[in-house]
Amino acid sequence: MITFEQVTKRYGGRLALDAVSWHMDEGECVVFLGPSGAGKTTVLRLITHEIQPSTGSVTVGTFRTGRLTRSQRALLRRTLGIIYEDFRLLHDRTVFENVALAVRIVGRFAESDIGPRVRTALEEVGLNGMESAFPAELSAGEKQRAAIARAIVNRPAVVLADEPTGALEAESAADVLRLLKTIHLEGAAVLLVTTREEVAAAVPGRVLRLVDGKLIEGAPAPAAGVTPIAAAAPIPPPDIAETGVAPASATG
Amino acid sequence: MHVFFVKEAWRSFRQHRGLGMTAIFSLTAALTLSGLFVLLSHNADNALKWVGDRREMVVYLKDDTTDSRRAALIESLTRLYGTTTYVSREQAWKEFSEQIGDPVLLEAVGSNPLPASLRVRLRPELLNAASMEEAARQVAQFTEVEDVRYGAEWVRRLDDLGAGLRRGTLAVGVLVALAIVFVIYNTLRLTVLARRQQVEIMSRLGATDRFIATPFVIEAMFEAALAALLSLGVLLTFKQAVSAQVTGVVFLPALGSLAFLGVAVALAWLASLIALSRVLRAVGP
Numbered sequence: 001m002i003t004f005e006q007v008t009k010r011y012g013g014r015l016a017l018d019a020v021s022w023h024m025d026e027g028e029c030v031v032f033l034g035p036s037g038a039g040k041t042t043v044l045r046l047i048t049h050e051i052q053p054s055t056g057s058v059t060v061g062t063f064r065t066g067r068l069t070r071s072q073r074a075l076l077r078r079t080l081g082i083i084y085e086d087f088r089l090l091h092d093r094t095v096f097e098n099v100a101l102a103v104r105i106v107g108r109f110a111e112s113d114i115g116p117r118v119r120t121a122l123e124e125v126g127l128n129g130m131e132s133a134f135p136a137e138l139s140a141g142e143k144q145r146a147a148i149a150r151a152i153v154n155r156p157a158v159v160l161a162d163e164p165t166g167a168l169e170a171e172s173a174a175d176v177l178r179l180l181k182t183i184h185l186e187g188a189a190v191l192l193v194t195t196r197e198e199v200a201a202a203v204p205g206r207v208l209r210l211v212d213g214k215l216i217e218g219a220p221a222p223a224a225g226v227t228p229i230a231a232a233a234p235i236p237p238p239d240i241a242e243t244g245v246a247p248a249s250a251t252g
Numbered sequence: 253m254h255v256f257f258v259k260e261a262w263r264s265f266r267q268h269r270g271l272g273m274t275a276i277f278s279l280t281a282a283l284t285l286s287g288l289f290v291l292l293s294h295n296a297d298n299a300l301k302w303v304g305d306r307r308e309m310v311v312y313l314k315d316d317t318t319d320s321r322r323a324a325l326i327e328s329l330t331r332l333y334g335t336t337t338y339v340s341r342e343q344a345w346k347e348f349s350e351q352i353g354d355p356v357l358l359e360a361v362g363s364n365p366l367p368a369s370l371r372v373r374l375r376p377e378l379l380n381a382a383s384m385e386e387a388a389r390q391v392a393q394f395t396e397v398e399d400v401r402y403g404a405e406w407v408r409r410l411d412d413l414g415a416g417l418r419r420g421t422l423a424v425g426v427l428v429a430l431a432i433v434f435v436i437y438n439t440l441r442l443t444v445l446a447r448r449q450q451v452e453i454m455s456r457l458g459a460t461d462r463f464i465a466t467p468f469v470i471e472a473m474f475e476a477a478l479a480a481l482l483s484l485g486v487l488l489t490f491k492q493a494v495s496a497q498v499t500g501v502v503f504l505p506a507l508g509s510l511a512f513l514g515v516a517v518a519l520a521w522l523a524s525l526i527a528l529s530r531v532l533r534a535v536g537p
Contacts, residue, residue: 050537071460078458088453104256105459
């Protein structure tokens with residue numbers, strides 16, 4: 001599903017990732033644990049194709065870095081659900097509109113299907129009844145739950161969470177971690193990035209430790225010749241890639 | 253989905269009213285300038301056409317031309333150049349007498365010296381200096397023809413004036429088109445930068461450039477349409493004010509006004525596509 005092969009990333013003279021190799025299977029849960037500046041967010045940005053590796057290759061599903069056009073990059077992102085530490089909600093839109101935006105962007109659903117789909121997602125994260133609230137009217141925990149609803153509303157194959165509890169107090173953080181566990185149990189792969197040991201411990205996943213851009217603990221590089229998931233496969237036509245491999249147990 | 257994009261455009265316009273209004277007023281000024289030239293050119297064209305319609309070629313006949321040869325000549329000229337009417341010596345004298353008016357002067361002229369002539373109202377495609385010159389040359393070769401007059405210098409000046417106006421309209425049009433592209437380009441750049449966070453979030457959610465750009469394009473087209481309507485309003489007011497002083501001034505025809513609006517909107521569409529293709533690459537993650 002996601003494969004890094006000897007990935008090195010430099011920002012000018014600074015080394016952010018140093019020959020990192022790891023692999024994540026469909027439906028798996030992986031936690032990247034490490035201090036600030038270890039290169040965790042760089043891993044996420046490489047997956048979402050915001051940046052390119054200096055050397056090595058990153059494969060996400062059937063998408064391989066370095067070969068994507070802007071529209072293919074958009075297509076790749078539509079197969080992912082992303083949760084950020086600072087929520088990244090649009091402040092001039094209600095909770096409903098924020099979540100609905102993700103559905104509209106994917107463009108697979110009729111206008112009449114958007115409402116029920118959004119309401120289902122909001123119900124799953126416990127935000128029913130808060131559809132018409134604006135982000136400014138929500139607590140930090142509620143904002144993050146709205147962001148999670150936006151991430152899961154299209155039933156992505158992978159949910160990426162960048163320090164999702166970083167801005168939350170203990171109770172809200174626990175709620176968010178419970179939600180992530182539920183999402184994982186329903187079949188989606190979850191990739192969580194955190195600086196906190198207790199967060200890593202709270203999620204039932206394989207822990208990969210990153211320090212100074214090096215993977216010091218966790219799964220080794222995939223065996224030679226076992227490069228999974230079409231490292232050399234051609235990019236599929238959009239309608240195939242866009243289906244996003246929704247898990248059978250997921251609703252919607 | 254289309255309703256969504258229109259709503260997004262309206263949301264963007266409302267949130268950045270200052271920018272939007274600045275764009276509308278700048279575009280209105282540019283379009284009014286261009287419209288003024290179009291209006292002037294249209295009226296000048298009308299006037300030239302009115303004058304041009306009265307352009308005719310006078311073919312003087314030799315005194316010994318028989319009725320049958322004259323009839324054959326009239327038929328040929330009508331077929332080749334345009335409606336031809338015969339003016340006899342007597343009729344020519346009568347018209348001349350009416351123009352002079354003073355019987356003393358007429359008496360001084362003595363007997364009627366005027367030749368019979370044919371007046372040819374040229375077909376529209378021949379109403380230009382080059383064609384008239386060629387037609388006159390050809391007509392002069394008929395054996396019954398004594399002389400051909402068509403006011404060569406006057407016709408040439410009229411043509412030059414018309415061509416000058418058309419060139420001026422085109423030049424102003426191109427300048428205004430560039431101004432519109434410039435205004436839209438910079439307004440959109442500022443609007444996108446003002447909504448940078450939204451663009452980034454949408455891009456991270458997997459929105460295509462087209463999805464992100466569409467509301468901005470609609471907003472630009474809306475601003476251009478509004479500016480064009482305002483501009484047409486200003487021009488209509490101007491025309492009414494001038495009409496009170498000068499008779500015969502006309503406004504642009506409905507189709508012309510529609511074309512004016514259409515061109516403004518099309519330019520806005522083009523400018524926004526150029527702007528967004530560059531700006532989104534710079535802003536999106």
